[in-house]
Each structure stands twice: as structure tokens, then as C-alpha cells.
Amino acid sequence: MNHESKDIVISIKGLTKSFGSLSVLQGVDIEIVKGENIAILGRSGSGKSVLIKIISGLLKPDSGIVKVLGQEVDKISAKELQELRLKIGFSFQNSALYDSMTVRENLAFPLVRNKRDLDKKAVNDAIEEVLNEVGLLKTINQMPSELSGGQRKRIGIARTLILKPEIMLYDEPTAGLDPITCIEINNLITKVQKQYNTSSIIITHDLTCAKNTANKVAILMDGKFLSTGSFEEVFNSQNVNVKTFYDYNFINNK
Numbered sequence: 139m140n141h142e143s144k145d146i147v148i149s150i151k152g153l154t155k156s157f158g159s160l161s162v163l164q165g166v167d168i169e170i171v172k173g174e175n176i177a178i179l180g181r182s183g184s185g186k187s188v189l190i191k192i193i194s195g196l197l198k199p200d201s202g203i204v205k206v207l208g209q210e211v212d213k214i215s216a217k218e219l220q221e222l223r224l225k226i227g228f229s230f231q232n233s234a235l236y237d238s239m240t241v242r243e244n245l246a247f248p249l250v251r252n253k254r255d256l257d258k259k260a261v262n263d264a265i266e267e268v269l270n271e272v273g274l275l276k277t278i279n280q281m282p283s284e285l286s287g288g289q290r291k292r293i294g295i296a297r298t299l300i301l302k303p304e305i306m307l308y309d310e311p312t313a314g315l316d317p318i319t320c321i322e323i324n325n326l327i328t329k330v331q332k333q334y335n336t337s338s339i340i341i342t343h344d345l346t347c348a349k350n351t352a353n354k355v356a357i358l359m360d361g362k363f364l365s366t367g368s369f370e371e372v373f374n375s376q377n378v379n380v381k382t383f384y385d386y387n388f389i390n391n392k
């Protein structure tokens with residue numbers, strides 16, 4: 139494996155996906171390198187979640203090549219896919235905490251389930267380390283119902299980080315949060331990238347979130363990436379569709 143291909147953690151070429159007569163992805167190409175955060179923007183129904191589901195092996199592509207950490211996700215065995223998924227952290231809107239468990243128990247759960255050889259001290263150390271990272275060690279014995287929405291979100295991210303993923307997938311990380319909490323979450327996403335050298339895909343409608351967390355943004359429109367580059371490159375472009383997208387989001391999100 140040469141140096142160039144080693145640094146590419148996700149590589150997608152010519153990906154298509156339809157549901158019956160609905161053609162959702164019509165030739166998606168993208169590469170994500172180690173340590174890079176990419177924000178995927180796109181209107182509701184543009185296929186962002188379908189893309190994420192294909193990357194994580196939950197949906198099969200119709201055609202194209204989808205490689206994650208060097209493996210073609212739709213070609214590997216169920217066992218290989220399970221092992222690959224352990225290297226991917228999912229921070230989904232619906233990945234709620236267990237209400238009947240304390241923060242400590244919520245964080246111990248994925249570790250005990252997936253890394254069965256850890257002793258009690260190793261589990262405790264790992265819990266304290268990730269809670270420190272998200273700045274919430276003090277909540278260790280609290281119940282989720284005692285936490286704010288932003289704190290629950292951070293604990294959710296900690297629960298993902300505890301398995302030391304190489305890739306993080308964030309689905310609408312700032313949805314429904316107030317502006318100050320959005321800033322906290324954006325800062326945490328950037329911190330995770332630096333501290334753990336993860337590569338992340340951040341699906342968002344929030345342009346501030348994209349601007350502050352991503353090295354690269356990509357706009358999904360009509361089944362393809364309309365534009366990909368740094369936030370400034372993409373939004374300074376003269377492309378009329380990009381301008382329409384920006385104005386639409388600016389007016390609707392401010």
C-alpha cells in the first residue's frame with residue numbers, strides 16, 4: 139500500500155442508489171483522508187442519510203465503489219463488517235442514552251459489550267478519560283434526566299469515543315440546541331478530531347457548524363456533490379446553485 143492510499147480512510151467512486159423509481163444518489167465521488175472533518179450539506183431528502191447508511195454498511199449501493207478503511211463495505215462478510223463498524227463512531231440524533239442508567243453505566247455499556255477482556259479498573263479509567271475529554275467528569279453518577287440537552291449530547295459523543303473510533307459520523311450534531319450549546323458542540327467536534335486524529339463526516343443544515351468544524355464542505359444536490367472544498371472556496375463560488383443554497387440556509391437558519 140503506498141503512502142497516498144494509506145491516508146485515505148473513505149473513498150467513494152461512482153456511487154448510485156435508487157429506491158424503485160426514486161434515484162437518490164446518481165454518481166457520488168468523494169475521498170476523506172485521515173484526520174479530516176468533512177461537512178455534508180444538502181436539503182432535506184437529498185440523500186445524506188442514505189450516503190451515511192451505505193458507508194456504514196446498513197444499505198447496499200446499486201453500483202460504484204465504497205471503501206472504508208481499505209475495505210469495500212458491500213463486499214465483506216457480516217463478521218468483517220461488524221469489526222469494521224467498531225472503528226466507526228455513530229453520533230446519531232436518535233442514539234439516546236439509557237434513561238434508567240447513570241452516566242457511568244451508559245459509558246460502561248459499549249465497552250463491556252464490545253471489549254469483553256477489560257477488567258473493572260480499565261473500564262473505569264476509560265470512562266473517566268472520555269468524560270474528562272468532554273468536560274463532564276462531574277456528571278459521572280448522575281442520571282441522563284438530570285442533564286441538559288447539550289450535556290446529554292456530549293455524553294453521547296463520549297459514549298462513542300470510548301471505543302476509540304477511527305471515523306466519526308455525526309448526524310445533525312447541533313440540531314435543536316441553543317446557540318451557546320452549538321458552539322460547545324462544535325468545539326468538542328474539533329477537539330475530538332485533534333485529540334483522537336479521527337476523520338469525521340458531519341451531516342448538518344447548520345452553516346456555522348460546517349464552517350467551524352469542517353476542513354472541507356460538500357453540498358449534495360440532485361444525487362451528486364455539487365461543490366466540494368473549504369467553506370470559503372465553496373461559498374465564494376459563483377455557482378448559482380451554491381448561492382441559492384447559501385441564501386436559503388442563511389435566511390432559514392438565522
Ligand SMILES: Nc1ncnc2c1ncn2[C@@H]1O[C@H](COP(=O)(O)OP(=O)(O)OP(=O)(O)O)[C@@H](O)[C@H]1O
Nearest residue numbers: 157158160162180181182183184185186187188189
Ligand atoms: N429505505 C428506504 N426506502 C425507500 N426510500 C428511502 C429509503 N431511505 C431513504 N429513502 C428516500 O431517499 C431520499 C433521501 O433520504 P435521506 O434520508 O437520505 O435524506 P436526507 O438528505 O438525510 O434528509 P434530511 O435532511 O431530512 O434528514 C428520500 O426521498 C427518502 O424518502
